[in-house]
Amino acid sequence: xxxxxxxxxxxxxxxxxxxxxxxxxxxxxxxxxxxxxxxxxxxxxxxxxxxxxxxxxxxxxxxxxxxxxxxxxxxxxxxxxxxxxxxxxxxxxxxxxxxxxxxxxxxxxxxxxxxxxxxxxxxxxxxxxxxxxxxxxxxxxxxxxxxxxxxxxxxxxxxxxxxxxxxxxxxxxxxxxxxxxxxxxxxxxxxxxxxxxxxxxxxxxxxxxxxxxxxxxxxxxxxxxxxxxxxxxxxxxxxxxxxxxxxxxxxxxxxxxxxxxxxxxxxxxxxxxxxxxxxxxxxxxxxxxxxxxxxxxxxxxxxxxxxx
Numbered sequence: 001x002x003x004x005x006x007x008x009x010x011x012x013x014x015x016x017x018x019x020x021x022x023x024x025x026x027x028x029x030x031x032x033x034x035x036x037x038x039x040x041x042x043x044x045x046x047x048x049x050x051x052x053x054x055x056x057x058x059x060x061x062x063x064x065x066x067x068x069x070x071x072x073x074x075x076x077x078x079x080x081x082x083x084x085x086x087x088x089x090x091x092x093x094x095x096x097x098x099x100x101x102x103x104x105x106x107x108x109x110x111x112x113x114x115x116x117x118x119x120x121x122x123x124x125x126x127x128x129x130x131x132x133x134x135x136x137x138x139x140x141x142x143x144x145x146x147x148x149x150x151x152x153x154x155x156x157x158x159x160x161x162x163x164x165x166x167x168x169x170x171x172x173x174x175x176x177x178x179x180x181x182x183x184x185x186x187x188x189x190x191x192x193x194x195x196x197x198x199x200x201x202x203x204x205x206x207x208x209x210x211x212x213x214x215x216x217x218x219x220x221x222x223x224x225x226x227x228x229x230x231x232x233x234x235x236x237x238x239x240x241x242x243x244x245x246x247x248x249x250x251x252x253x254x255x256x257x258x259x260x261x262x263x264x265x266x267x268x269x270x271x272x273x274x275x276x277x278x279x280x281x282x283x284x285x286x287x288x289x290x291x292x293x294x295x296x297x298x299x300x301x302x303x304x305x306x307x308x
Contacts, residue, residue: 032120032145034101036061045103049076051084052124052255053242060103062123062130066092077123078114079166082159084258087280095152100130101141107131113138114155118147125166129155171253180244180253181206183216191215191233192222193271200270204246205256205277210239220245220261220275224303245277248287252279257298260284263306265293275306 041057048055054076056063064081065074068090075081085092095109100120112131115138122128128147132138138149174180183197183204190197197204197216205223207215215235217223223245230238243256254277261275262284268274275296278284284295296305 031101031141032118034061034120036100036121037123047074049074049080051075051080051258053257054123059123060098061100063098063103063106064095064109065106066095068092077125078129078155078159079124079163082156083163083167086160086163087258087260089281097131097152099133101132101137105133107133109152112152114150114152115142115145115147116150116155116158118142118145120145120147124170125159125162126169127158127162129159167252174253179208179242181208181214181216188216190218190222191235192225193218195270202246202248202251203269203274206244207240208242208244210241219270220277221269221271221273221303221306223256224275224301224306228303247279247283248276249278249283254279259298261296261298261301262288262291262293263296263301264308265291267291273307275301 037058038060041055042060043057045056045060050073059076062077063074064078066081068088075084081092096106097109097112099105099107113135115130115132117127118130120128120130122130132141135149142149175182185196185198188197195218197218200218203219205217205220226233244253245256245259247254256277259277259279260281261277263275265276276287278287281295288295
């Protein structure tokens with residue numbers, strides 16, 4: 001009995017050692033335990049999601065590319081594809097999707113087979129939607145990892161119906177993980193005007209640098225003034241990692257580089273003239289119709305236009 005017990009303990013320790021020494025080899029046998037996101041990021045991939053700013057080196061397995069009004073765009077997920085379409089009011093065309101198990105390969109989304117709701121991790125959603133080249137591949141994955149097999153249209157409709165719920169979860173997680181940092185009153189001052197950003201909840205915005213620094217602003221006027229001339233505020237060699245503004249309609253944080261801004265309205269902000277951000281072009285146009293002004297995307301806005 002003692003010998004059997006010692007043998008049992010010995011085998012358990014050996015097994016534990018194998019798991020410690022070769023965890024990746026063991027996980028590789030389970031196709032549901034695919035590394036997603038890539039950690040560390042896989043530098044063989046290049047690109048950034050225009051809708052949320054996430055990088056392809058991490059999220060390549062669920063990457064989609066498409067065109068909108070003739071412009072090539074890329075997104076990290078089906079969630080962001082659907083959200084971008086909803087916010088822009090434009091139907092995405094020429095959609096290509098990365099294959100979940102072979103992300104270096106892409107196929108037309110309309111020919112792909114999606115596994116919806118498996119236990120494998122998705123992107124920007126708790127209900128993963130993963131692409132495969134053939135029905136056989138998708139069914140094989142679903143048989144082991146769960147979920148249902150459907151077309152791109154099925155997966156896209158599913159993404160559309162869950163956007164609002166998922167965005168609440170996403171924003172909560174962004175704040176919890178420090179991707180968005182709420183300004184603290186009497187501490188976080190706007191570098192342009194020295195006002196405390198926390199006192200202007202509808203106008204606050206922030207810039208996060210590649211070095212991990214968070215810069216708070218009281219208003220978009222100060223943000224665009226800063227972006228025009230960062231060295232004036234002792235920010236030589238500044239590299240922006242992400243930029244967050246508050247949607248004027250919902251008071252929720254949104255990705256600033258993908259927002260729609262209303263300039264020249266009759267409404268004022270903390271510093272007077274303001275570029276009011278909106279997550280959707282429809283909401284921006286509605287505000288513009290009620291308060292004048294013109295709707296512009298981020299890459300077209302400058303402090304000089306804002307101050308006209």
